[in-house]
Amino acid sequence: MRVRTGRIGITLGLTGLLVPLTAVLGGGTAHAASCTTSTGPYQKQVEKFLGRTADGRQSAADCKAIRAFQSQHGITPTIGYAGPITWRTMDTMLQQRAAGKNPNKAGKCPTNKGRIACVDLTRQLSWIQDGKKLVYGPVPVRTGKNGTETRTGLKKIYWRNINHWSTIYKVRMPYSQFFDGGQAFHSVTKSMYNPPGSGGCVNMRPADAKAYWNKLKNGDDVFVYGRKPGT
Template identity: 30%
Template sequence: MTQGSESEQVRELQARLRQIGHFHRSPTAFYGSMTAEAVSGFQRKRGLAETGSVDGTTWRRLLAVTRTPTAGELRPATTNELDEPDPRCLKGRVLCISKESRTLAWMIDGTVVAAMDVRFGSENTPTREGTFSVGWKAEDWESTLYHTPMPYAMFFSGGQAVHYSPDFAARGYSGASHGCVNVRDKKKIASVFGQVKVGDKVVVHW
């Protein structure tokens, strides 16, 4: 395997590298520059020639220090890795939002039901941290301040809400919200919107 390759074996390679901390994104099955860098790092640590490509020796060494990836590892729910949940997220129904990992986990009694990537407000319009609850919901809403669409909005602190963001979907982390928690996966947030009830807990933490 080398740069430009695309196969399910590449997906497995990425998942195995992720298990041991060399690859930090969801497996894509495409062997690009980030995969090559991850392979080089693995080779360097194991005293192998740093080619950035996977030969028989590199593959056998990787198999020896990893396990067969699960279906969830091969196709995880979020691009960003979930971190350890905040203790406040372990009981009840909680939208557990981590600024460090830039993820949202919809949790029920400590179990992650769904997970997705999120982004936050800028320095001028920061997303508030703390423990809140969903005050109200609106499936089809437009910001009265900024006149931007906020589909599947779940308001938790004044005008701040978790909602789908077409801008996040298009621009990624090159942009920011006005304080809301933006989600870029419309299908996932629509599903969670249908499950979350007014009064459910929201935890925003580092």
Template identity: 35%
Template sequence: MGRPAAVLASGAALTVLCGCTVQASGEGQRTPVRIELPSGTPSAKPAPPDDKPSSTPTPPAPAVLWSRGDEGRDIRELQARLRQIAWLFDGPTGTYDDLTEQAVRGFQGKRGLPRTGKTDEVTWQRLLKMTREPGKWDLYLMGGQEADAPDARCLTGRVLCISKSSRTLRWMIDGRTVMTVPVRFGSQYTPTREGVFSVYWKSRHHVSTLYDSPMPYAMFFSGGQAVHYSSDFAATGYAGASHGCVNVRDERAIAEMFAQVRTGDKVVVHW
């Protein structure tokens, strides 16, 4: 009995090592048990976690709305809003010039924005929150507006056709506009008279005896009211008013007009 038992024991050991199925013989047979040996190649270990934080993509730069060289009504609004908060003192001109670029750069730097001098979406939104909607004469503070259609009374003869609606003066001959300039009128306390008049006196170097102020290139049409050059209008635009005269801010243009207008030419002041 000793030898067969040893043979059986060795066989069982060999079976375990070979990974085969072991079955018991005779009655009371049990469910086979399968024993697997580990393979010779170890399973790969999971990669250690990356200690470096994942890189976040750089957000795109805000879109540029306007930059140097751009022109138009939007540039006037930009300049008018910059004037409100004292970053710009000239204009509005409607042209994105070097002064506008410097003003935008200063505004950006003051608020921690990139100092590009270009008006991007972020800069514009910040400016909108700090300013009010500019009115028409804020946008055209220094002139540049279009003239409205001439009054019917201006379509014949030689006429200084002056519109209070568009704040412009057309110098017209036989229905043709020779030149157009922006003009300024009297305040509510000293309004410019409306109607049809004629030039009754011209005075190149006139000085007002009532207000002791210069009135160069004066062309009188109603009492003491005249069309003349105004250095104040040239400096401050529509922020001021006259004492009833029609002010012109373009000295070159009124000098040329003064040379052409004759005593007796018609003057029409209308809405």
């Protein structure tokens, strides 16, 4: 849905996931569906990520572990199927872990701008740097979904509202810092890995959004690059 307050537009994404019909029992909702016995196309990768025996065969224990992961991150239907969205989420997590404390190793975010907030859509990762010095992060973020992608390029923070509220849809967006035509950093309470993504804003965990609020100001640069998986 699209939330508009005056001339500022914010969009919040909804969750979606497609799996083979044989994996959904009875065609009911994700919460009503039973744990699937179907082996998914990413079975081995998912088993390995979860620290299970990577034999590529679905078991009751595998399904329980996969369902727990899906439930934690809002991946639906939550039936323990090792499908593309579940594996894509895990692969993004692996890339984020690999970034460590050197997220700009490839030098894609400008180091000649002074303090700048970097957003890597490919790894769903953000950080603040000052020249080559890492100031905060990197932290996971949740960016725009397919069709409402977070726009790439060099931006500037132009408006901030610590307790932004939409009077139309009754949605609170704490620590909002707008940098591109209604797209903003702001806090959400859902998982950063909840698919398919936002409506263009850079969603953050509350503590990270608060830290960005304290470290950034109007006029500070924001650089968005890469491409979110699935868009």
